[in-house]
Amino acid sequence: MALIVQKYGGSSVANAGKIMRVARRVVAAKKKGHQMVVVVSAMGDMTDDLIELADQITKLPSEREMDMLLSTGEQVSVALLAMAIHQLGVKAMSFTGPQVGIITDRFHTKARILDISTERIQKALKEQNVVIVAGFQGKTVSEEITTLGRGGSDLTAVALAKALRARHCEIYTDVDGIYTADPRIVSDARKIDVISYDEILELAALGAKVMHSRSVEVGKKFNVPIYVRNSMNNREGTLITKETKKMEEVVVSGVALAEDEAKITIFQVPDRPGSAAQLFKKFADANINIDMIIQNKTKTNTTDISFTVFKNELARALAVVQKAAKAVKAKSVVCDENIAKVSVVGVGMRSHSGIASRMFGALAKKKINIDMISTSEIKISCVVDGDKGREALRVLHGEFKLGKK
């Protein structure tokens, strides 16, 4: 008998029938003798509907009031799931984030969890209840309702698993687990059985639509095993866990493609100490996320600086960049939206050499030109022409023999 935390996303509870299906799954686990804590997101489109309502009233809603508004979505889900579990003859109690004492900081719409008090959950579990907790939300010490931002329900689940010392956390989604590549692009992509936190963090950051980084970081920090599973079947899914020796035998675990970035180049930045620092401080002040940065000294007195930003921040970034470039007396700013970033990730890179040259070689053989390169201990990323991104992903997936055997 173990304590297990499960989390179901919005698509898994999108209507009454789906909620009943989740209830049956929860009850099946409970009947195996486990103590069950279930975290639920808002139903299907409910959050979008609420945002649309707010948008009809104001284009600049207060973040405090957005949290007040959006936190209702998960509250509806937990109540309905509790009713569905009752309908199956099993005891269940639903709770909001504030009710179970998920305490956050004061940053509305993107709050961070500071503390979780588990007394109330423990009491309900002791009384044989399935405990259902609204994901994505908490409260400040002064009882203000907050939400946790993107991936917030996953975060609630992993943080609860930690606080309750659960055996593990199960994240239910509409795919069978985490794949060696996006199966919509790479037809022979294979589901991964076990993967390390660090690899998932690189894959998530690199554009693979898996779990949000924040919840994986919490899982890593507190060593919470996380299963990513399909809510529509009983397959084993992917286990995200701490790195083992065995994992290193696999050279590359997965490949990822990001098509949501654009490249900005500032030409002929005067080459003196502090120029780059001055530029990037301006971007940081403007809260613009920079991904890859390449500096290339081309002439004697000047240097070219390229970096990538997310396309949805591009307009804002360009305005800042142009001003900053002028301030440091750079020559010009050029922007390229037609880029793609392909990456290979694997803890095996720590012990295997030659991955980079294999990667570059495979791309070269297909005449895919590499524009930028960046590396970390366990990943290598290349920016290529936007039209070549998907082909590059397939080439690398084949090169490292990630497909089905």
Add this chain to the structure above:
Amino acid sequence: MALIVQKYGGSSVANAGKIMRVARRVVAAKKKGHQMVVVVSAMGDMTDDLIELADQITKLPSEREMDMLLSTGEQVSVALLAMAIHQLGVKAMSFTGPQVGIITDRFHTKARILDISTERIQKALKEQNVVIVAGFQGKTVSEEITTLGRGGSDLTAVALAKALRARHCEIYTDVDGIYTADPRIVSDARKIDVISYDEILELAALGAKVMHSRSVEVGKKFNVPIYVRNSMNNREGTLITKETKKMEEVVVSGVALAEDEAKITIFQVPDRPGSAAQLFKKFADANINIDMIIQNKTKTNTTDISFTVFKNELARALAVVQKAAKAVKAKSVVCDENIAKVSVVGVGMRSHSGIASRMFGALAKKKINIDMISTSEIKISCVVDGDKGREALRVLHGEFKLGKK
């Protein structure tokens, strides 16, 4: 400068446009220099939609989970209204019932308010905010979310007005105030300017669709003046206040029609002490509401007992009555669904005599037969044939000269 509590019902906040209109009304009052506390119900059909969702999952939802589910409706409204007020450039903060410390007992779906702590509202008011509070909801001392049942938002408003020592409470609805009779039935029904708590309590209990009794009772107990007004115009509405000498000059304030009751007669109940007590204890145990009761001794050893129940409880009531009648060895049970109850209400009855005979005479002149009669200090009710109810209402409205001059 005064503190005013306003309450807007679901139809007043049914969509974004209507919420903006409410916001403008609130801001206009705020700009007159008043401190504003606004109580809001769930948007239009939202509560019904949530009930329908629950109904798709279970026919017997847990009351605790229904409260968890339904309390989201008001939370959505308060957030949107706060945004709408911000949009007009005025400070506003929304709160749930639990957040402002509306403490109730543990009876889910029909909780009673035990206490209201006003610190948080006072603080927000002091910071120049319009304070928006979700109606209909509270929490128990152990942080369980509760709802207040029918008329719950009115109750929140009146109770807040009392706790905050507001100058008065304004209840906004989609009619101009309280009328001498239902204007849909009596075409020359007149809006009443001032009426006493007791009269409203009789009218509400008698089937006039005005305010719910519980909130008027709280208003009466703590002497909170209540205005009932139309959210679509700026008319003065009806003031519900404590009885004054002047009110007694009006013999009859209003007439009401109830068509939602049915009459049950138990024939030939053995006439010995305790028979009636034994019968009605059974109804009380089964939680069936009995309205009028008439006992009529017809034969030497037996008596006939008639009473009215609400039609929506009729099936359940009949089952209990038939069993109970058998237990006391009564002869038979007969039920009549085709009845109507007409009533005249007025504090003037205390000082004027002859109202009853005028009422009976007016009905007799129109050949409307009276089946049952019951009276209180300030009202007289007659049960008549169901098909004659509306005509009877019009007759009485004319007899007591309640129409427009």
